[in-house]
Amino acid sequence: MKQLDLRRFPGFFAITLACVFVLYAPLMVVAVYSFNESTSITRWGGFSLSWYADVFTGPESPKFQRAALNSLIIAVLAGSGATLIATSAAVAMHRAGRFKAKTASFALINLPLMVPEVVTAVASLIFFTAIGFSGGIGTILLAHLAFCIPFAYLPIAARMQSISDSYEQAAMDLYATPKEAFRLILLPLMMPGIFSGFLLAFIISLDDFLITNFVKGAGVETLPTAIFGAVKQGIKPNIMAISTLMLGVSVVFVTLSWLIGRSGQKTQ
Amino acid sequence: MAAMAPGGASNSEIYKGNAGKLLLPTWLVIGFFLLIPVALMAIYSFLTKEFRGGVIWEFSLTAYDQFFLNRGLFGDEPPSIEWTYIGIFWRSIWQAGLATVLCLLIGFPTAWFIATRAPRDRTIWLLIVTVPYWVNLLIRTVSMKFLIRDEGPLNALLLSTGIIDAPLGLINTNLAVQLGLFYSYLPFMVLPVYAAVERYDFALSEAAADLYASRWTILRLVILPVVKPGIIAGCILVFVPSLGAFLAPDLLGGAKSFMIGSLIEEQFKGAAGNWPFGAAAAMILMTIVMIVLLVYARSQTREAKA
Numbered sequence: 005m006k007q008l009d010l011r012r013f014p015g016f017f018a019i020t021l022a023c024v025f026v027l028y029a030p031l032m033v034v035a036v037y038s039f040n041e042s043t044s045i046t047r048w049g050g051f052s053l054s055w056y057a058d059v060f061t062g063p064e065s066p067k068f069q070r071a072a073l074n075s076l077i078i079a080v081l082a083g084s085g086a087t088l089i090a091t092s093a094a095v096a097m098h099r100a101g102r103f104k105a106k107t108a109s110f111a112l113i114n115l116p117l118m119v120p121e122v123v124t125a126v127a128s129l130i131f132f133t134a135i136g137f138s139g140g141i142g143t144i145l146l147a148h149l150a151f152c153i154p155f156a157y158l159p160i161a162a163r164m165q166s167i168s169d170s171y172e173q174a175a176m177d178l179y180a181t182p183k184e185a186f187r188l189i190l191l192p193l194m195m196p197g198i199f200s201g202f203l204l205a206f207i208i209s210l211d212d213f214l215i216t217n218f219v220k221g222a223g224v225e226t227l228p229t230a231i232f233g234a235v236k237q238g239i240k241p242n243i244m245a246i247s248t249l250m251l252g253v254s255v256v257f258v259t260l261s262w263l264i265g266r267s268g269q270k271t272q
Numbered sequence: 273m274a275a276m277a278p279g280g281a282s283n284s285e286i287y288k289g290n291a292g293k294l295l296l297p298t299w300l301v302i303g304f305f306l307l308i309p310v311a312l313m314a315i316y317s318f319l320t321k322e323f324r325g326g327v328i329w330e331f332s333l334t335a336y337d338q339f340f341l342n343r344g345l346f347g348d349e350p351p352s353i354e355w356t357y358i359g360i361f362w363r364s365i366w367q368a369g370l371a372t373v374l375c376l377l378i379g380f381p382t383a384w385f386i387a388t389r390a391p392r393d394r395t396i397w398l399l400i401v402t403v404p405y406w407v408n409l410l411i412r413t414v415s416m417k418f419l420i421r422d423e424g425p426l427n428a429l430l431l432s433t434g435i436i437d438a439p440l441g442l443i444n445t446n447l448a449v450q451l452g453l454f455y456s457y458l459p460f461m462v463l464p465v466y467a468a469v470e471r472y473d474f475a476l477s478e479a480a481a482d483l484y485a486s487r488w489t490i491l492r493l494v495i496l497p498v499v500k501p502g503i504i505a506g507c508i509l510v511f512v513p514s515l516g517a518f519l520a521p522d523l524l525g526g527a528k529s530f531m532i533g534s535l536i537e538e539q540f541k542g543a544a545g546n547w548p549f550g551a552a553a554a555m556i557l558m559t560i561v562m563i564v565l566l567v568y569a570r571s572q573t574r575e576a577k578a
Contacts, residue, residue, distance in 0.1 A: 121516060
Protein backbone atom coordinates (compact mmCIF):
# COMPACT_ATOMS: atom_id res chain seq x y z
CA MET A 5 0.00 0.00 0.00
CA LYS A 6 1.25 3.45 -0.88
CA GLN A 7 2.33 5.39 2.20
CA LEU A 8 0.05 8.37 2.81
CA ASP A 9 2.01 11.59 3.43
CA LEU A 10 -0.01 12.91 6.35
CA ARG A 11 1.61 16.33 6.33
CA ARG A 12 0.42 17.13 2.84
CA PHE A 13 -3.04 18.14 1.69
CA PRO A 14 -3.72 18.63 -1.99
CA GLY A 15 -4.37 22.27 -2.79
CA PHE A 16 -2.86 23.75 0.38
CA PHE A 17 0.31 24.84 -1.40
CA ALA A 18 -1.75 26.47 -4.15
CA ILE A 19 -3.85 28.32 -1.55
CA THR A 20 -0.66 29.52 0.18
CA LEU A 21 0.66 30.88 -3.12
CA ALA A 22 -2.68 32.54 -3.84
CA CYS A 23 -2.61 34.03 -0.35
CA VAL A 24 0.87 35.48 -0.85
CA PHE A 25 -0.22 36.79 -4.25
CA VAL A 26 -3.26 38.57 -2.80
CA LEU A 27 -1.13 40.05 0.00
CA TYR A 28 1.50 41.47 -2.32
CA ALA A 29 -0.34 42.25 -5.57
CA PRO A 30 -1.94 45.57 -4.47
CA LEU A 31 1.32 46.86 -2.97
CA MET A 32 3.35 45.81 -5.99
CA VAL A 33 0.92 47.40 -8.41
CA VAL A 34 1.07 50.69 -6.51
CA ALA A 35 4.86 50.50 -6.37
CA VAL A 36 5.07 49.94 -10.13
CA TYR A 37 2.62 52.74 -10.94
CA SER A 38 4.51 55.18 -8.71
CA PHE A 39 7.23 55.10 -11.39
CA ASN A 40 4.72 55.95 -14.10
CA GLU A 41 5.58 58.92 -16.31
CA SER A 42 1.97 59.65 -17.21
CA THR A 43 -0.22 61.96 -15.11
CA SER A 44 -3.10 59.61 -15.79
CA ILE A 45 -2.82 57.01 -13.08
CA THR A 46 -4.26 54.23 -15.22
CA ARG A 47 -2.26 54.37 -18.43
CA TRP A 48 1.42 53.45 -18.47
CA GLY A 49 3.52 56.21 -19.99
CA GLY A 50 7.04 54.95 -19.41
CA PHE A 51 9.41 54.85 -16.46
CA SER A 52 10.02 58.04 -14.53
CA LEU A 53 11.06 59.29 -11.10
CA SER A 54 9.09 62.51 -11.48
CA TRP A 55 6.53 61.65 -8.80
CA TYR A 56 9.30 61.09 -6.29
CA ALA A 57 10.71 64.48 -7.20
CA ASP A 58 7.19 65.84 -6.72
CA VAL A 59 7.02 64.34 -3.22
CA PHE A 60 10.18 66.18 -2.17
CA THR A 61 9.92 69.43 -4.14
CA GLY A 62 6.39 69.67 -5.57
CA PRO A 63 3.66 72.09 -4.48
CA GLU A 64 2.24 69.67 -1.92
CA SER A 65 5.62 68.72 -0.51
CA PRO A 66 5.70 71.15 2.47
CA LYS A 67 2.39 69.73 3.71
CA PHE A 68 3.52 66.13 3.47
CA GLN A 69 6.97 66.85 4.89
CA ARG A 70 5.45 68.60 7.90
CA ALA A 71 3.08 65.64 8.35
CA ALA A 72 5.93 63.13 8.04
CA LEU A 73 7.95 65.05 10.62
CA ASN A 74 4.98 65.11 13.03
CA SER A 75 4.48 61.37 12.54
CA LEU A 76 8.13 60.70 13.20
CA ILE A 77 8.31 62.88 16.33
CA ILE A 78 5.16 61.30 17.77
CA ALA A 79 6.25 57.75 16.93
CA VAL A 80 9.72 58.20 18.46
CA LEU A 81 8.38 59.81 21.66
CA ALA A 82 5.35 57.52 22.08
CA GLY A 83 7.46 54.48 21.19
CA SER A 84 10.24 55.30 23.68
CA GLY A 85 7.81 56.30 26.41
CA ALA A 86 5.73 53.16 25.98
CA THR A 87 8.91 51.03 25.95
CA LEU A 88 10.15 52.56 29.23
CA ILE A 89 6.78 52.04 30.91
CA ALA A 90 6.46 48.50 29.52
CA THR A 91 9.99 47.57 30.64
CA SER A 92 9.22 48.70 34.16
CA ALA A 93 5.92 46.81 34.09
CA ALA A 94 7.58 43.63 32.77
CA VAL A 95 10.14 43.71 35.62
CA ALA A 96 7.27 44.03 38.11
CA MET A 97 5.31 41.17 36.54
CA HIS A 98 8.33 38.84 36.41
CA ARG A 99 10.57 39.81 39.34
CA ALA A 100 8.31 41.03 42.14
CA GLY A 101 6.80 37.68 43.12
CA ARG A 102 3.10 37.59 43.89
CA PHE A 103 1.43 40.84 44.81
CA LYS A 104 -1.99 42.33 45.15
CA ALA A 105 -3.54 43.48 41.88
CA LYS A 106 -1.16 41.41 39.74
CA THR A 107 -4.05 40.01 37.68
CA ALA A 108 -5.67 43.45 37.49
CA SER A 109 -2.38 44.99 36.33
CA PHE A 110 -2.04 42.31 33.68
CA ALA A 111 -5.56 43.05 32.45
CA LEU A 112 -4.83 46.79 32.47
CA ILE A 113 -1.68 46.39 30.35
CA ASN A 114 -3.67 44.46 27.76
CA LEU A 115 -6.75 46.68 27.91
CA PRO A 116 -5.79 48.81 24.87
CA LEU A 117 -5.77 45.60 22.79
CA MET A 118 -9.29 44.67 23.87
CA VAL A 119 -11.07 47.99 23.43
CA PRO A 120 -11.99 48.53 19.75
CA GLU A 121 -9.92 51.29 18.20
CA VAL A 122 -12.87 53.47 17.28
CA VAL A 123 -14.02 53.33 20.92
CA THR A 124 -10.58 54.42 22.14
CA ALA A 125 -10.72 57.24 19.59
CA VAL A 126 -14.12 58.47 20.75
CA ALA A 127 -13.19 58.18 24.43
CA SER A 128 -9.94 60.10 23.91
CA LEU A 129 -11.68 62.90 22.02
CA ILE A 130 -14.32 63.23 24.76
CA PHE A 131 -11.68 63.16 27.49
CA PHE A 132 -9.42 65.79 25.95
CA THR A 133 -12.39 68.03 25.19
CA ALA A 134 -13.74 67.67 28.73
CA ILE A 135 -10.45 68.64 30.38
CA GLY A 136 -9.98 71.46 27.89
CA PHE A 137 -6.93 70.22 25.98
CA SER A 138 -7.13 71.47 22.43
CA GLY A 139 -6.13 68.97 19.78
CA GLY A 140 -2.55 68.94 18.59
CA ILE A 141 0.67 67.00 18.76
CA GLY A 142 0.33 66.78 22.56
CA THR A 143 -3.04 65.06 22.55
CA ILE A 144 -1.98 62.68 19.76
CA LEU A 145 1.16 61.82 21.71
CA LEU A 146 -0.68 61.09 24.97
CA ALA A 147 -3.29 58.91 23.23
CA HIS A 148 -0.57 57.00 21.35
CA LEU A 149 1.46 56.52 24.52
CA ALA A 150 -1.42 54.64 26.18
CA PHE A 151 -2.27 52.28 23.34
CA CYS A 152 1.38 51.53 22.45
CA ILE A 153 2.13 50.11 25.93
CA PRO A 154 0.80 46.55 25.29
CA PHE A 155 2.62 46.36 21.97
CA ALA A 156 5.92 47.27 23.65
CA TYR A 157 5.11 44.93 26.54
CA LEU A 158 4.50 41.77 24.46
CA PRO A 159 8.08 41.18 23.19
CA ILE A 160 9.66 42.38 26.44
CA ALA A 161 7.54 40.01 28.55
CA ALA A 162 8.19 37.16 26.09
CA ARG A 163 11.91 37.77 26.53
CA MET A 164 11.62 37.98 30.35
CA GLN A 165 9.84 34.62 30.36
CA SER A 166 13.08 32.94 29.30
CA ILE A 167 15.54 34.86 31.52
CA SER A 168 16.22 32.89 34.70
CA ASP A 169 16.95 35.00 37.76
CA SER A 170 20.00 32.91 38.67
CA TYR A 171 22.40 35.40 37.02
CA GLU A 172 21.07 38.23 39.14
CA GLN A 173 21.12 35.99 42.24
CA ALA A 174 24.77 35.18 41.52
CA ALA A 175 25.59 38.88 41.12
CA MET A 176 23.87 39.70 44.39
CA ASP A 177 25.72 36.88 46.15
CA LEU A 178 28.84 38.75 45.02
CA TYR A 179 27.54 41.89 46.77
CA ALA A 180 25.90 43.64 43.81
CA THR A 181 23.05 45.87 44.99
CA PRO A 182 19.64 45.13 43.40
CA LYS A 183 20.11 48.29 41.29
CA GLU A 184 23.49 47.08 40.02
CA ALA A 185 22.09 43.62 39.35
CA PHE A 186 19.38 45.24 37.24
CA ARG A 187 21.68 47.61 35.34
CA LEU A 188 24.57 45.19 34.77
CA ILE A 189 22.79 41.82 34.43
CA LEU A 190 19.05 41.96 33.77
CA LEU A 191 18.89 45.01 31.49
CA PRO A 192 21.48 43.71 28.99
CA LEU A 193 19.69 40.35 28.91
CA MET A 194 16.37 42.09 28.28
CA MET A 195 17.80 44.28 25.52
CA PRO A 196 16.68 42.29 22.43
CA GLY A 197 13.11 42.24 23.82
CA ILE A 198 13.25 45.94 24.63
CA PHE A 199 14.45 46.73 21.14
CA SER A 200 11.72 44.65 19.46
CA GLY A 201 9.20 46.24 21.81
CA PHE A 202 10.31 49.71 20.77
CA LEU A 203 10.15 48.86 17.06
CA LEU A 204 6.66 47.39 17.47
CA ALA A 205 5.38 50.40 19.42
CA PHE A 206 7.04 52.78 16.96
CA ILE A 207 5.40 51.13 13.94
CA ILE A 208 2.01 50.93 15.68
CA SER A 209 2.16 54.65 16.42
CA LEU A 210 3.27 55.47 12.88
CA ASP A 211 0.47 53.29 11.49
CA ASP A 212 -2.38 54.79 13.46
CA PHE A 213 -5.04 56.69 11.58
CA LEU A 214 -8.31 56.47 13.49
CA ILE A 215 -7.31 57.68 16.97
CA THR A 216 -5.07 60.39 15.50
CA ASN A 217 -7.87 61.61 13.25
CA PHE A 218 -10.18 62.01 16.26
CA VAL A 219 -7.81 63.84 18.61
CA LYS A 220 -5.58 65.79 16.21
CA GLY A 221 -7.55 69.02 16.03
CA ALA A 222 -7.70 71.32 13.02
CA GLY A 223 -4.57 72.02 11.02
CA VAL A 224 -2.35 69.39 12.60
CA GLU A 225 -1.68 66.38 10.37
CA THR A 226 0.30 63.18 10.63
CA LEU A 227 1.26 61.28 7.50
CA PRO A 228 -1.75 58.90 7.60
CA THR A 229 -4.29 61.69 8.15
CA ALA A 230 -2.66 63.80 5.41
CA ILE A 231 -2.75 60.85 3.00
CA PHE A 232 -6.36 60.09 3.94
CA GLY A 233 -7.34 63.69 3.25
CA ALA A 234 -5.58 63.58 -0.13
CA VAL A 235 -7.07 60.20 -1.10
CA LYS A 236 -10.58 61.55 -0.47
CA GLN A 237 -9.90 63.86 -3.46
CA GLY A 238 -8.83 60.88 -5.60
CA ILE A 239 -5.70 58.72 -5.76
CA LYS A 240 -2.96 60.82 -7.34
CA PRO A 241 0.46 59.54 -8.44
CA ASN A 242 2.33 61.45 -5.71
CA ILE A 243 0.29 59.48 -3.14
CA MET A 244 1.54 56.29 -4.76
CA ALA A 245 5.12 57.52 -4.50
CA ILE A 246 4.65 58.34 -0.79
CA SER A 247 3.03 54.94 -0.27
CA THR A 248 5.95 53.19 -1.92
CA LEU A 249 8.43 55.11 0.25
CA MET A 250 6.50 54.10 3.37
CA LEU A 251 6.37 50.50 2.12
CA GLY A 252 10.17 50.62 1.86
CA VAL A 253 10.51 51.99 5.40
CA SER A 254 8.23 49.26 6.78
CA VAL A 255 10.14 46.49 5.02
CA VAL A 256 13.45 47.81 6.40
CA PHE A 257 11.98 47.95 9.92
CA VAL A 258 10.51 44.44 9.84
CA THR A 259 13.73 42.98 8.49
CA LEU A 260 15.72 44.80 11.16
CA SER A 261 13.41 43.59 13.91
CA TRP A 262 13.57 40.04 12.53
CA LEU A 263 17.37 40.04 12.42
CA ILE A 264 17.59 41.39 15.98
CA GLY A 265 15.06 38.83 17.18
CA ARG A 266 17.15 36.07 15.59
CA SER A 267 20.41 37.28 17.14
CA GLY A 268 18.57 37.50 20.45
CA GLN A 269 17.64 33.84 20.20
CA LYS A 270 21.22 32.86 19.45
CA THR A 271 22.64 34.57 22.54
CA GLN A 272 20.30 32.73 24.88
CA MET B 273 -3.11 38.61 21.38
CA ALA B 274 -0.86 35.82 22.53
CA ALA B 275 0.07 37.68 25.68
CA MET B 276 2.22 36.02 28.30
CA ALA B 277 0.14 35.07 31.27
CA PRO B 278 1.77 35.70 34.64
CA GLY B 279 3.44 32.51 35.78
CA GLY B 280 6.43 30.43 34.74
CA ALA B 281 9.70 32.29 35.36
CA SER B 282 7.65 35.20 36.69
CA ASN B 283 7.60 34.25 40.36
CA SER B 284 11.15 35.43 41.05
CA GLU B 285 11.12 37.76 44.05
CA ILE B 286 14.26 39.87 43.56
CA TYR B 287 12.29 43.11 43.45
CA LYS B 288 9.57 42.00 45.86
CA GLY B 289 7.78 44.97 47.36
CA ASN B 290 8.62 47.21 44.40
CA ALA B 291 5.68 46.14 42.24
CA GLY B 292 3.72 49.28 43.11
CA LYS B 293 6.54 51.61 42.12
CA LEU B 294 7.30 49.70 38.92
CA LEU B 295 3.68 49.52 37.79
CA LEU B 296 2.77 53.09 38.73
CA PRO B 297 3.55 54.55 35.28
CA THR B 298 1.41 51.89 33.59
CA TRP B 299 -1.53 52.56 35.89
CA LEU B 300 -1.17 56.32 35.50
CA VAL B 301 -0.93 56.35 31.72
CA ILE B 302 -3.50 53.69 30.83
CA GLY B 303 -5.73 54.78 33.71
CA PHE B 304 -5.67 58.44 32.70
CA PHE B 305 -5.74 58.09 28.95
CA LEU B 306 -7.94 55.03 28.48
CA LEU B 307 -9.83 53.96 31.61
CA ILE B 308 -11.09 57.42 32.64
CA PRO B 309 -11.85 58.40 29.01
CA VAL B 310 -13.96 55.26 28.52
CA ALA B 311 -15.81 55.97 31.79
CA LEU B 312 -16.38 59.55 30.63
CA MET B 313 -17.67 58.25 27.30
CA ALA B 314 -20.17 56.08 29.19
CA ILE B 315 -21.37 59.20 31.04
CA TYR B 316 -21.59 61.22 27.81
CA SER B 317 -23.90 58.63 26.30
CA PHE B 318 -26.44 59.63 28.99
CA LEU B 319 -26.20 63.39 28.43
CA THR B 320 -28.10 65.83 26.23
CA LYS B 321 -26.63 66.79 22.87
CA GLU B 322 -25.41 70.26 22.10
CA PHE B 323 -25.93 71.30 18.48
CA ARG B 324 -22.70 71.33 16.46
CA GLY B 325 -20.92 68.86 18.74
CA GLY B 326 -20.38 68.64 22.49
CA VAL B 327 -22.90 68.03 25.25
CA ILE B 328 -25.10 69.76 27.79
CA TRP B 329 -24.65 68.29 31.30
CA GLU B 330 -28.20 67.13 31.72
CA PHE B 331 -29.20 63.49 32.16
CA SER B 332 -31.01 62.07 29.15
CA LEU B 333 -31.80 58.69 27.64
CA THR B 334 -32.35 60.24 24.22
CA ALA B 335 -29.24 58.68 22.66
CA TYR B 336 -30.28 55.11 23.45
CA ASP B 337 -33.90 55.89 22.72
CA GLN B 338 -32.93 57.20 19.28
CA PHE B 339 -30.81 54.10 18.68
CA PHE B 340 -33.46 51.52 19.47
CA LEU B 341 -36.87 53.21 19.09
CA ASN B 342 -38.71 55.01 16.35
CA ARG B 343 -41.17 57.61 17.62
CA GLY B 344 -42.07 59.06 14.27
CA LEU B 345 -40.92 62.28 12.65
CA PHE B 346 -42.22 64.54 15.41
CA GLY B 347 -41.59 62.15 18.29
CA ASP B 348 -45.26 61.87 19.22
CA GLU B 349 -46.15 58.46 17.75
CA PRO B 350 -46.22 55.27 19.83
CA PRO B 351 -42.65 53.87 19.81
CA SER B 352 -41.82 51.00 17.49
CA ILE B 353 -38.42 49.38 16.97
CA GLU B 354 -36.01 51.54 14.95
CA TRP B 355 -34.23 49.28 12.49
CA THR B 356 -31.74 51.74 10.94
CA TYR B 357 -28.99 51.48 13.54
CA ILE B 358 -29.66 47.88 14.55
CA GLY B 359 -29.43 47.20 10.81
CA ILE B 360 -26.01 48.88 10.57
CA PHE B 361 -24.77 46.85 13.55
CA TRP B 362 -26.23 43.67 12.08
CA ARG B 363 -24.55 44.35 8.73
CA SER B 364 -21.23 45.01 10.49
CA ILE B 365 -21.47 41.72 12.38
CA TRP B 366 -22.31 39.96 9.11
CA GLN B 367 -19.45 41.64 7.19
CA ALA B 368 -16.94 40.96 9.95
CA GLY B 369 -18.18 37.35 10.14
CA LEU B 370 -17.77 36.79 6.40
CA ALA B 371 -14.30 38.37 6.48
CA THR B 372 -13.42 35.98 9.33
CA VAL B 373 -14.64 32.97 7.33
CA LEU B 374 -12.63 34.17 4.32
CA CYS B 375 -9.54 34.54 6.52
CA LEU B 376 -10.06 31.04 7.93
CA LEU B 377 -10.57 29.41 4.50
CA ILE B 378 -7.34 30.94 3.18
CA GLY B 379 -5.46 31.24 6.47
CA PHE B 380 -5.81 27.64 7.68
CA PRO B 381 -4.27 25.97 4.61
CA THR B 382 -1.55 28.64 4.58
CA ALA B 383 -0.74 28.13 8.26
CA TRP B 384 -0.78 24.37 7.79
CA PHE B 385 1.53 24.56 4.79
CA ILE B 386 3.99 26.81 6.66
CA ALA B 387 3.96 24.71 9.84
CA THR B 388 4.79 21.53 7.91
CA ARG B 389 7.92 23.00 6.27
CA ALA B 390 11.43 22.37 7.57
CA PRO B 391 12.05 24.61 10.63
CA ARG B 392 14.40 26.93 8.71
CA ASP B 393 11.91 27.54 5.89
CA ARG B 394 9.10 28.22 8.37
CA THR B 395 10.57 31.53 9.56
CA ILE B 396 11.03 32.68 5.96
CA TRP B 397 7.43 31.83 5.05
CA LEU B 398 6.15 33.48 8.24
CA LEU B 399 8.11 36.59 7.39
CA ILE B 400 6.64 36.62 3.86
CA VAL B 401 3.10 36.40 5.23
CA THR B 402 3.61 39.00 7.99
CA VAL B 403 5.58 41.71 6.13
CA PRO B 404 2.46 43.22 4.49
CA TYR B 405 0.90 43.53 7.93
CA TRP B 406 3.63 46.00 8.91
CA VAL B 407 2.85 48.22 5.99
CA ASN B 408 0.62 51.09 7.02
CA LEU B 409 -3.03 49.94 7.09
CA LEU B 410 -4.21 53.05 5.28
CA ILE B 411 -1.69 52.46 2.49
CA ARG B 412 -2.73 48.83 2.14
CA THR B 413 -6.38 49.81 1.93
CA VAL B 414 -5.65 52.55 -0.60
CA SER B 415 -3.60 50.06 -2.66
CA MET B 416 -6.51 47.65 -2.67
CA LYS B 417 -8.81 50.45 -3.78
CA PHE B 418 -6.42 51.41 -6.57
CA LEU B 419 -6.16 47.79 -7.75
CA ILE B 420 -9.87 46.94 -7.88
CA ARG B 421 -11.33 50.27 -9.05
CA ASP B 422 -13.31 50.14 -12.29
CA GLU B 423 -10.50 52.07 -14.03
CA GLY B 424 -7.83 50.15 -12.10
CA PRO B 425 -5.17 47.70 -13.30
CA LEU B 426 -7.18 44.57 -12.42
CA ASN B 427 -10.09 45.52 -14.67
CA ALA B 428 -7.72 46.81 -17.35
CA LEU B 429 -5.94 43.45 -17.38
CA LEU B 430 -9.13 41.41 -17.48
CA LEU B 431 -10.66 43.65 -20.17
CA SER B 432 -7.60 43.58 -22.40
CA THR B 433 -7.36 39.80 -22.22
CA GLY B 434 -11.03 39.51 -23.08
CA ILE B 435 -11.98 37.58 -19.93
CA ILE B 436 -14.64 40.19 -19.19
CA ASP B 437 -16.21 42.83 -21.42
CA ALA B 438 -17.31 45.26 -18.73
CA PRO B 439 -15.55 46.28 -15.48
CA LEU B 440 -16.29 43.97 -12.57
CA GLY B 441 -17.79 46.77 -10.51
CA LEU B 442 -16.14 45.46 -7.38
CA ILE B 443 -15.52 48.81 -5.76
CA ASN B 444 -18.19 50.15 -3.37
CA THR B 445 -19.66 46.69 -2.77
CA ASN B 446 -19.83 44.54 0.35
CA LEU B 447 -17.44 42.11 -1.32
CA ALA B 448 -14.83 44.87 -1.66
CA VAL B 449 -15.17 45.61 2.06
CA GLN B 450 -14.73 41.93 2.93
CA LEU B 451 -11.70 41.78 0.68
CA GLY B 452 -10.30 44.84 2.44
CA LEU B 453 -10.93 43.38 5.90
CA PHE B 454 -9.41 40.06 4.81
CA TYR B 455 -6.38 41.93 3.53
CA SER B 456 -6.11 43.95 6.76
CA TYR B 457 -6.31 41.13 9.28
CA LEU B 458 -5.24 37.87 7.58
CA PRO B 459 -1.97 37.54 9.59
CA PHE B 460 -4.07 37.56 12.80
CA MET B 461 -5.55 34.27 11.57
CA VAL B 462 -2.39 32.69 10.22
CA LEU B 463 -0.23 33.22 13.32
CA PRO B 464 -2.36 31.53 16.04
CA VAL B 465 -3.36 28.68 13.71
CA TYR B 466 0.30 28.21 12.80
CA ALA B 467 1.23 28.08 16.50
CA ALA B 468 -1.42 25.37 17.07
CA VAL B 469 -0.44 23.27 14.03
CA GLU B 470 3.24 23.50 14.95
CA ARG B 471 2.50 21.75 18.27
CA TYR B 472 0.29 19.13 16.60
CA ASP B 473 1.49 15.55 17.20
CA PHE B 474 1.50 13.69 13.86
CA ALA B 475 1.33 10.36 15.68
CA LEU B 476 -2.40 11.10 15.97
CA SER B 477 -2.68 11.30 12.19
CA GLU B 478 -0.69 8.10 11.81
CA ALA B 479 -2.93 6.26 14.28
CA ALA B 480 -6.00 7.42 12.35
CA ALA B 481 -4.43 6.41 9.04
CA ASP B 482 -3.63 2.95 10.44
CA LEU B 483 -7.34 2.63 11.11
CA TYR B 484 -8.02 3.38 7.43
CA ALA B 485 -9.15 6.99 7.83
CA SER B 486 -8.80 8.98 4.61
CA ARG B 487 -6.81 12.21 4.48
CA TRP B 488 -9.88 14.42 4.70
CA THR B 489 -11.46 12.31 7.44
CA ILE B 490 -8.27 12.78 9.46
CA LEU B 491 -8.47 16.55 8.89
CA ARG B 492 -12.11 16.69 9.96
CA LEU B 493 -12.13 14.26 12.90
CA VAL B 494 -8.57 14.46 14.28
CA ILE B 495 -6.69 17.60 13.23
CA LEU B 496 -9.45 20.21 13.43
CA PRO B 497 -10.55 19.26 16.97
CA VAL B 498 -6.93 19.33 18.17
CA VAL B 499 -6.02 22.70 16.65
CA LYS B 500 -9.43 24.22 17.46
CA PRO B 501 -8.09 26.58 20.16
CA GLY B 502 -5.76 28.19 17.61
CA ILE B 503 -8.60 28.53 15.11
CA ILE B 504 -10.90 30.15 17.68
CA ALA B 505 -8.16 32.55 18.77
CA GLY B 506 -7.57 33.48 15.12
CA CYS B 507 -11.27 34.02 14.49
CA ILE B 508 -11.53 36.39 17.47
CA LEU B 509 -8.42 38.31 16.46
CA VAL B 510 -9.92 38.87 12.99
CA PHE B 511 -13.57 39.38 13.98
CA VAL B 512 -13.08 41.96 16.75
CA PRO B 513 -11.05 44.54 14.79
CA SER B 514 -13.16 43.92 11.66
CA LEU B 515 -16.33 44.76 13.58
CA GLY B 516 -15.19 48.28 14.45
CA ALA B 517 -13.12 48.82 11.29
CA PHE B 518 -13.27 52.23 9.70
CA LEU B 519 -10.82 52.42 6.80
CA ALA B 520 -11.91 49.38 4.74
CA PRO B 521 -15.65 50.22 4.74
CA ASP B 522 -14.98 53.93 4.30
CA LEU B 523 -12.57 53.62 1.36
CA LEU B 524 -13.74 50.43 -0.34
CA GLY B 525 -17.44 50.29 0.48
CA GLY B 526 -20.31 52.35 -0.80
CA ALA B 527 -23.39 53.77 0.89
CA LYS B 528 -24.82 50.24 1.14
CA SER B 529 -21.85 48.90 3.11
CA PHE B 530 -21.90 51.55 5.85
CA MET B 531 -20.55 50.00 9.07
CA ILE B 532 -20.41 50.82 12.80
CA GLY B 533 -17.04 52.58 12.55
CA SER B 534 -18.36 55.08 10.02
CA LEU B 535 -21.61 55.57 11.97
CA ILE B 536 -19.63 56.52 15.08
CA GLU B 537 -17.12 58.65 13.18
CA GLU B 538 -19.92 60.64 11.57
CA GLN B 539 -21.31 61.66 14.97
CA PHE B 540 -18.02 63.32 15.92
CA LYS B 541 -16.29 64.38 12.72
CA GLY B 542 -19.11 64.53 10.20
CA ALA B 543 -22.16 66.66 9.66
CA ALA B 544 -24.35 64.64 12.03
CA GLY B 545 -22.55 65.99 15.11
CA ASN B 546 -24.39 64.12 17.85
CA TRP B 547 -21.89 63.29 20.61
CA PRO B 548 -24.20 61.45 23.04
CA PHE B 549 -25.52 59.30 20.21
CA GLY B 550 -21.96 58.53 19.01
CA ALA B 551 -20.95 57.69 22.59
CA ALA B 552 -23.99 55.40 22.94
CA ALA B 553 -23.15 53.60 19.67
CA ALA B 554 -19.54 53.20 20.86
CA MET B 555 -20.81 51.80 24.19
CA ILE B 556 -22.97 49.26 22.37
CA LEU B 557 -20.04 48.24 20.15
CA MET B 558 -17.77 47.88 23.19
CA THR B 559 -20.42 45.79 24.97
CA ILE B 560 -20.64 43.38 22.01
CA VAL B 561 -16.85 43.04 21.87
CA MET B 562 -16.57 42.51 25.63
CA ILE B 563 -19.24 39.77 25.48
CA VAL B 564 -17.33 38.00 22.69
CA LEU B 565 -14.08 38.25 24.69
CA LEU B 566 -15.73 37.07 27.93
CA VAL B 567 -17.31 34.04 26.26
CA TYR B 568 -13.90 33.26 24.80
CA ALA B 569 -12.11 33.67 28.15
CA ARG B 570 -14.65 31.41 29.88
CA SER B 571 -14.29 28.70 27.24
CA GLN B 572 -10.51 28.93 27.73
CA THR B 573 -10.69 28.43 31.50
CA ARG B 574 -13.17 25.58 31.05
CA GLU B 575 -10.78 23.91 28.61
CA ALA B 576 -7.83 24.45 30.96
CA LYS B 577 -9.75 22.74 33.78
CA ALA B 578 -10.83 19.78 31.60
